[in-house]
Amino acid sequence: MAWTAEQTGHFLDYPVETEHRFYGLFHIIALRGLRRGEACTLAWSDVNWDARALAVTEQLGQDSWEIIQGRAAPAARLASRNLPPPAN
Structure with missing residues (x-):
């Protein structure tokens, strides 16, 4: 399943808002294609x-x-x- 830009944005908003410790990892997975x-x-x-x-x-x-x-x-x-x- 591929996410739209809007879905990816929503996914990345949550760790920013909650200051999740894995935000950097989520960012790499979502925007650089890391599996x-x-x-x-x-x-x-x-x-x-x-x-x-x-x-x-x-x-x-x-x-x-x-x-x-x-x-x-x-x-x-x-x-x-x-x-x-x-x-x-």
């Missing part, structure tokens, strides 16, 4: 503050009832990628 499984594996070491980039190299997946963590699959959208900051 849930990728977001779950992020670590501070994935952030390059100087380049203002986020390295996405791993993801969580599920096989039946087993949770699997590993490198992004080659068939995945961009497998391993760097996300630049959104335009202001």
